[in-house]
Amino acid sequence: MKVPYRTGLHKVAPATYAYLQPNGSWGWSNAGLVVDGDEALLVDTLFTVALTRQMLDAVGQALPAAKIRTLVNTHGDGDHWWGNQLLPEARIISSAASAEEMRHSGPEPMLQALAAGASDPGMRGLTDLFAPFDFTDVTPTYPGETFDGELEVKVGTRAVRLIEVGPAHTEGDVLVHVPGERVLFTGDILFIGGHPVVHSGPVSRWIRACDLILGLDVDTIVPGHGPVAGKPEVTRFREYLHRVLDHAVAAHQRGRTALEAAREFDHRGFEDLDDPGRLVLNVGAVYRELNGDGTPAELELMPQMLDVTTEAR
Numbered sequence: 001m002k003v004p005y006r007t008g009l010h011k012v013a014p015a016t017y018a019y020l021q022p023n024g025s026w027g028w029s030n031a032g033l034v035v036d037g038d039e040a041l042l043v044d045t046l047f048t049v050a051l052t053r054q055m056l057d058a059v060g061q062a063l064p065a066a067k068i069r070t071l072v073n074t075h076g077d078g079d080h081w082w083g084n085q086l087l088p089e090a091r092i093i094s095s096a097a098s099a100e101e102m103r104h105s106g107p108e109p110m111l112q113a114l115a116a117g118a119s120d121p122g123m124r125g126l127t128d129l130f131a132p133f134d135f136t137d138v139t140p141t142y143p144g145e146t147f148d149g150e151l152e153v154k155v156g157t158r159a160v161r162l163i164e165v166g167p168a169h170t171e172g173d174v175l176v177h178v179p180g181e182r183v184l185f186t187g188d189i190l191f192i193g194g195h196p197v198v199h200s201g202p203v204s205r206w207i208r209a210c211d212l213i214l215g216l217d218v219d220t221i222v223p224g225h226g227p228v229a230g231k232p233e234v235t236r237f238r239e240y241l242h243r244v245l246d247h248a249v250a251a252h253q254r255g256r257t258a259l260e261a262a263r264e265f266d267h268r269g270f271e272d273l274d275d276p277g278r279l280v281l282n283v284g285a286v287y288r289e290l291n292g293d294g295t296p297a298e299l300e301l302m303p304q305m306l307d308v309t310t311e312a313r
């Protein structure tokens with residue numbers, strides 16, 4: 001099913017929908033919906049209460065009978081759960097590792113960083129990135145149910161499989177597989193159209209997650225950011241991760257900083273991807289794996305990331 005990349009709710013299979021938010025850059029995440037009769041399962045809420053309300057209104061209009069009884073948060077980044085408060089009666093599920101991460105990733109640290117960024121020229125770009133979003137009315141609403149490994153959830157009579165593949169993008173990434181419709185929601189295990197962000201790593205584990213996806217019986221793959229895709233895009237994304245890993249390991253051996261390594265990256269085949277500055281973060285994540293002492297810290301790389309994105313424009 002060819003799905004246009006436009007803001008809103010799109011049918012991707014007879015009873016499965018994707019809610020898309022172009023252009024997929026910082027904070028513009030996708031969500032998903034699986035329906036059976038009057039029962040529905042939502043995959044992720046959005047970055048703000050207002051954006052989530054817009055999405056729920058669109059769901060209510062298209063499917064007036066559907067009641068969202070279950071919400072799955074694919075991981076602990078705010079753009080996938082900060083709208084949870086609008087579903088107070090739903091059963092909210094995440095991996096145990098994501099739930100733990102959420103405890104430390106409410107909007108408060110973000111609001112503080114943005115306030116600090118307003119007076120720090122190096123961080124001003126960060127404030128600009130998040131300017132479209134208002135987090136002031138976010139009340140962190142956490143999962144009431146967690147799991148490790150795999151969990152099967154019912155939506156009416158339909159089965160939905162939750163598969164934990166993190167730590168990779170974050171500590172507890174989960175895939176949401178709808179076997180009856182050959183659909184997969186990947187959360188941020190897949191980015192289409194832009195460079196991904198490696199927060200946690202290891203990248204090798206993220207590559208294994210791609211292998212797992214390629215082995216699933218699915219046709220339609222809804223990424224956490226970007227247009228609806230299929231297996232060819234996963235194969236290409238896997239190649240990207242491999243290239244980042246190989247490049248970063250070699251650059252680390254040569255004593256390059258993460259910034260130098262990002263600037264020396266071979267973009268061939270990936271020139272079309274947005275947000276190239278994220279390479280600084282991604283190389284940095286591999287360096288943290290290799291250093292084993294938590295350096296270089298992600299926050300310290302943020303200003304350099306913004307520089308590289310600006311240089312590329």
Ligand SMILES: [Zn+2]
Nearest residue numbers: 029079188224
């Ligand atoms: Zn995201």
